[in-house]
Amino acid sequence: MTVDDIEKRRSSSPAADGYAEGEEPVVFHYSREHRLQGASKQVQDYYANNGISMGKGLFRSLVQTRMSRTLLIVIVLMVLFIGFYGVFSSGSAAAAVGGIPVSLSAFSFEDTVYASVRFDEAAAEEQTSVSVRFCFLIDGGTVFAETEESEIYTGKELFLRTTITDYDIVTVTAAVMAGEEQTELSTPVSRS
Secondary structure, eight states: OOHHHHHHHHHHSOOOTTOOTTOOOOOOOOOHHHHHTTSOHHHHHHHTTOSOOGGGOHHHHHSSSHHHHHHHHHHHHHHHHHHHHHHHOOSEEEEEETTEEEEEEEEEETTEEEEEEEEOOOOOSSOEEEEEEEEEEETTSOEEEEEEEEEEEOSSOEEEEEEEEOSSEEEEEEEEEETTEEEEEEEEOEEO
């Protein structure tokens, strides 16, 4: 670039704000082709749309590389484990006592453990006295507290519930009596 070219450019371009008199304004010229000439082959292919195509589909992109296949296998195994744990560790136990289906459930919410025994509907010819002795166990199987609830079962659905402050209670057991029969239920405390 010669001095004459600079003078022609200066005279043809209007004065830019923020520049002193006689100072030449900075002019930026962008050329993608010029910039990509020095780029690597991968970058040139990417800008020429010769790179990885997004139209291959989700599954193909998940199994395209060894790392993505490994990640997909780990995700599938985690989903299976969570499903298995959710089914077999539901925080409830079930049995039948005196012909009445009963179930125990326990969960912890805001530093309180809620325990509930549900007596399902059954064909009962007469009223039956039912009682539940709840035992709250801490780590190591040590009994932390016991409570007892009783009610008259008439054949309709019945709940016997109790609560206790959660001092790291791990398991709840319930000795359920219906008439002369008794059964023992145990369940881990579900934490949410």
